Amino acid sequence: MAKVVLSQVEKVYPNGFKAVHGVDLEIKDGEFMVLVGPSGCAKSTTLRMIAGLEDISGGKIFIGDREVNDIPPKDRGIAMVFQNYALYPHMTVYENMGFSLKIKKLPKDQIDKKVKETAKILGIEDLLQRRPKELSGGQRQRVAVGRAIVRDPDVFLFDEPLSNLDAKLRVHMRVQLSQLHKRLKTTMIYVTHDQVEAMTMGDRIAVMHLGKVMQVDSPLNLYHYPANKFVAGFIGSPSMNLIEGELINKNNRIAFKMGGIELTLPDSKGERIKDHVGKKVWFGIRPEHIDFTEREETVPLKGKISVVEHMGNESFVHFSLGDMQITAKLDSMDSMGLSYDDEKHFCFHMDKCHIFDYDNELNLSL
Structure with a gap:
């Protein structure tokens, strides 16, 4: 586990467009932090900079005690779950979940133990020999989460992982991910545009707008004590x-x-x-x-x-x-x-x- 600190982080693209404006954010060790905001507010860009998938234009990012600005993604101690799950279609569930461990050249018995233990946590023991095309959306999502868990990362990063699921399944998976966080006690950073997901899952929420953090607080404090008009209008359904x-x-x-x-x-x-x-x-x-x-x-x-x-x-x-x-x-x-x-x-x-x-x-x- 590790805390994550963003200090005056900026992102400027080659055409001069400034997507992220001096973001300061501290995510505590073991915390479930949600980045929420409308489309185009740079929440996914911010997550990708934490992951190392986007270069930062200014500021510093720390994971644990390390500044990771120049550290490649594979060495940052993070695991990321993408919106489209990014599973290898030609591999079985077992092979997908164990692939990163195989790359690390872990012994086969250790890989087998980790994959099966994780599959049991997620309730997908019966799916290990199937391929992604044989799975439902919810099952694919659990496999993607399982692939992240087996790596024992310091930080989990989630980029709108439930957006492709139907409404009923989204509710079910919200509960499962919240329970998983309580069980693993690992730092999780979760991006969504859905304020219901944010309010129900986050220990704290960072509300973003136009590349800036508008307010960081607990769900109830955001709702009852919005710091500004944008947060007041964005949090709540129907809106204020x-x-x-x-x-x-x-x-x-x-x-x-x-x-x-x-x-x-x-x-x-x-x-x-x-x-x-x-x-x-x-x-x-x-x-x-x-x-x-x-x-x-x-x-x-x-x-x-x-x-x-x-x-x-x-x-x-x-x-x-x-x-x-x-x-x-x-x-x-x-x-x-x-x-x-x-x-x-x-x-x-x-x-x-x-x-x-x-x-x-x-x-x-x-």
């Missing part, structure tokens, strides 16, 4: 409602004004953002913090329903508030009878709202 407006002083209290609507903020939040009165800001409220129940900390608003999505135990209600589109997440029983063009009073839980600076998009209300 983000509304443009300005802060005003109303009867000696701080309020958010959007169009003709004024929302008075709780004193605790108002105190933190009082220096921004008169300035444009972004107001954020998560869909589950909007409902029909009027309480002291809520603000009732009249909206016209445009779409109701029934998901089973919950419903997503999309409604218009003036020219703004808002999404609420309600218990399915609370959404019964709602339909297109209904006008209803919704309530914002103002103690749960977030205020973001309009220009630098940092969360002012933390």
Whole structure:
């Protein structure tokens, strides 16, 4: 096992395009770190630089106590699982899993022991004599993971390994990989664009955007305390409602004004953002913090329903508030009878709202 440290790591391509901008990231020994972000945010590029498959243009990468900038991939103590699994089609599962050990010239009995022990961990003992074309997607994925495990690496690298699986199998494999991490206690770095994978699997998550790390924290802290507008909008499904407006002083209290609507903020939040009165800001409220129940900390608003999505135990209600589109997440029983063009009073839980600076998009209300 080993910690991984990225210090001011950059990637600039020959045409001048800068893909990675001075990334600083420390991944603890034995930690499951997830790199998540939209397509094109350079999360896979960052992973490939850790692996040594991409040269870095600046900064340093450490695996354990070694700087690995100039060390070839095979000597970095890493094992990588790719999106397409990269299995040798002409080899059996047994041969695929044992190939790297054969290259290292390990004795046959040691190879046999390692392959069979790993196959047992992954539940693929019955597949060892099959070839990749005879396996399902989930079985191929487990073989690819097994091929990595037998190498006893210091660090596992996963590049969107579940993206080719169907939804039900992805859920199953998420659980299996999480259990595998707890069993092996090895450092794992996992790249995905799927925030559900990130939230359910990671000890910590690094949210990336345009080649920069926007925030690194535990899943729940990212959700409840987003450092900026991008993280707030990216983490969460449905995503946080983000509304443009300005802060005003109303009867000696701080309020958010959007169009003709004024929302008075709780004193605790108002105190933190009082220096921004008169300035444009972004107001954020998560869909589950909007409902029909009027309480002291809520603000009732009249909206016209445009779409109701029934998901089973919950419903997503999309409604218009003036020219703004808002999404609420309600218990399915609370959404019964709602339909297109209904006008209803919704309530914002103002103690749960977030205020973001309009220009630098940092969360002012933390």
